[in-house]
Amino acid sequence: MEDSAMTEDRADSGALTLGEVAERVGGRVVGDPDVRVGSIGPVDETDGDGLAFLGSRRYTQYVGESKAGAFLVADDLDEMLPEDANRVVVSEAYPAMRTLLQHFHPERPCRPGVHPTAVLGPGVELGVDVVVGPFAVLEESVSVGDRSRIGAHSVLGRGSVVGRDARLYPHVVLYEETVLGDRVTIHSGARLGTDGFGYTVVDGEHAKIPQVGRCVVGDDVEIGANSTLDRGSLGDTRIGSGSKLDNLVQIAHNVRVGARSLLAAMVGIAGSTRLGEGVFMGGQSGAINAIEIGDGAKVAVRSCVIGDLEAGGTYSGTPARPHWDTLKAWGLIDRLPELSRRVKRLERAVEGLENG
Amino acid sequence: MEDSAMTEDRADSGALTLGEVAERVGGRVVGDPDVRVGSIGPVDETDGDGLAFLGSRRYTQYVGESKAGAFLVADDLDEMLPEDANRVVVSEAYPAMRTLLQHFHPERPCRPGVHPTAVLGPGVELGVDVVVGPFAVLEESVSVGDRSRIGAHSVLGRGSVVGRDARLYPHVVLYEETVLGDRVTIHSGARLGTDGFGYTVVDGEHAKIPQVGRCVVGDDVEIGANSTLDRGSLGDTRIGSGSKLDNLVQIAHNVRVGARSLLAAMVGIAGSTRLGEGVFMGGQSGAINAIEIGDGAKVAVRSCVIGDLEAGGTYSGTPARPHWDTLKAWGLIDRLPELSRRVKRLERAVEGLENG
């Protein structure tokens, strides 16, 4: 068995002194720069030679009991640590944490090759150092770029294209002619290029409209587990480069998502709607069909967008409105019992006045 | 490898003159009937010998820049085209588009046969010209009707039945004893006949109630990618003939969906609820358990139904109410700040009158 052809994972890596940590993350040491740390973890679960990460005010409550040997702390939280705690202070905590995670958990090397159980159709083209896992099926004329890894059981439909340095986890399905860019990551169970929900009534029955467009995904896109992205009906469905979709997201036919957008879990975008660049959609939010959401717009969790949204705004509620209007409406709904009582009192007062 | 046993796809087909187009779709030619078109596409992406489809007012903005050789246009949008544009005019645009898509993108022929890697249990019965893809598993006593296609990696549990001319895309799972009618289409990752969420408390713990009913799907049903349909607990879960379910739809145990209903993406129907015939549920909408939704009722996107709905009505909101009431309530919520100010003014006026 080609174990290398199955999944990658992260191996433990070497310890660092706080001095070395500070150098890697562009921070400064407070305390002993020669203290060694062998891992990084949350402030409430780290001890021994672990470096406790303190990047958000919410976790400062755990600092008192922490048994960590040292801390990685954001500038503005530094005062929450005991004065004698050994630490590295940084201006931006999350990029620093990311750098250290990449050090302590490097990707395991992965032996290239096609697992002997994989099924490859005629005309399949594989770049150099491609990995194809057990039971993967690459249909006729599929193309996979250099160093890309196709997980176990994945099915790449006829004529689909995967760029370079992509990673498909086990159980991904690409319907025919789906196109993925470079450095794309697709998690287990995602289905790309599925048929859109398109019917027209013929003789009183719902008759299916053939869905003949493609699903085209740019570079550096990540798509979460069990998400579904329909192919276009006539034109294509497109996800712009650098965009990230969380788990269980639904993208209908002919949707366009611009570059660098973030769609949190369970977001649903209906047919032909267009999202600009750098759009953020919170968890369980959605948008109806055939509308436009401008560049940089932010849609709060659980909101439902039913009309065009201007660029740069923050929106919430169902129907989604400017966030401030939604908050005001929620506040007034909370005060409805009081408003109702005030009207009642007014009615009595007016009756009194009328009756003299 | 039996490529034929993997997926079907659509081949390009022959060009048509506008005269031939008009004949096929029951339309009339305006302009030159001998112009030839080789494909059909969206008005903003079609050029050369493409036939640009104009079926909705929203796309008339692209007409001016279109480089298409000819147009397929709905009657009521015809005036939006330049007078000299060669075109076929039809009364119903979408059925016409469907007819042409079927011409330009016919289904590829698909060689029947069982892929050598498939695993078939004892007593499996296959009709004529069945296709079974790589790594499919058909357990004991499964039956598949004539010309049906079972996609790669699909698992058909013990005793499950698939009708004729059905198509299961890769990665479908049918739990044991699931029943599918004729001409059913199931997309990748759909799970049918899964256990319902049924527990009762025994000794202070949630104890599972065995789920022994079936999931029974009628003829001409289509079910979207990654949808989940539970089996019944005691009786069956049933999806009526001609109904279409989009991606990521959840149908709980003992739900009954009548014929010709449409459930858009991410709809969730809770246990034992019954939908009539021709019901429409918009995206991300839902219904609580043990209620009835009448024939032909329409439930708007993102609504939550918490009580019986009468046949034929249109409903929206959470909780779902007649759509007009919801619109009225939304309008009044929008005007709450104003109402609040009016009450304030009244209070001052009444105070003035009382003191005055």
Add this chain to the structure above:
Amino acid sequence: MEDSAMTEDRADSGALTLGEVAERVGGRVVGDPDVRVGSIGPVDETDGDGLAFLGSRRYTQYVGESKAGAFLVADDLDEMLPEDANRVVVSEAYPAMRTLLQHFHPERPCRPGVHPTAVLGPGVELGVDVVVGPFAVLEESVSVGDRSRIGAHSVLGRGSVVGRDARLYPHVVLYEETVLGDRVTIHSGARLGTDGFGYTVVDGEHAKIPQVGRCVVGDDVEIGANSTLDRGSLGDTRIGSGSKLDNLVQIAHNVRVGARSLLAAMVGIAGSTRLGEGVFMGGQSGAINAIEIGDGAKVAVRSCVIGDLEAGGTYSGTPARPHWDTLKAWGLIDRLPELSRRVKRLERAVEGLENG
């Protein structure tokens, strides 16, 4: 083919007299204790020697037409049956039904063994009587406890651990280092240990933060079809023992769900949020990130929790508030048209008073 290695199912079992039924479920017979029943079913679908189950008032409408030979009925519904109906009366209907379902539908015995098509990496450890289905992939150093069954096509990532008597249905994926307790059930298409949605901005792009925590699931947990449970980013994501998750549930990174909680279909819990023990979340409800929901709290269907919730309360709405407050607000919104009219009348009256 090792059919035994595929799925389990339930065989029919022997008939019982009403006397034997009463003994098994701790009930009392009314009528003839020697009547024999061979199955149990819903009151509107049972006839012949079937025992009709009547556990909820909703089904009493079907009693008149029932052709069942006998009834299993809850104490408080007994008066709804004809006086001469043979029946077993119990104080708690659902545990009784469960006992009888276990009798009439015992689990089929399942021959242990590893299907010859399964792929096992180096260092895999299997307990006694383990079942591994066709095309399953167990990567390096995976461990599976005694009598556990791994369904067809499931992929267990490097170093993942499955306890004893667990059941993974076909098409489950565990990412590396996922840990499952004893007697866990995972339905088809569930993905555990997937990467959380964690990015930080580096050079203007969304840069992925390595997700290095685990997904750790306690004993007696059941997880529904196509649900997704992310691994932790730094620490672990944890599901407490005895908790049950329905289909299409999303659990983000570092979420903690306490013991014996119930999450209905399509629930989404955002990152780092903590649910106490015995929490109930209704279908399509959700919770934002980094909040706490107290022990025993109940969240109604479709609610969205945006702040900490106290233990034991019942909450509903978006944003979720105490259920009584939500009902009151909904009632007042319903009466907004009337309130608006009353304010209008007051304005006229006051104008009248002011004018004299």
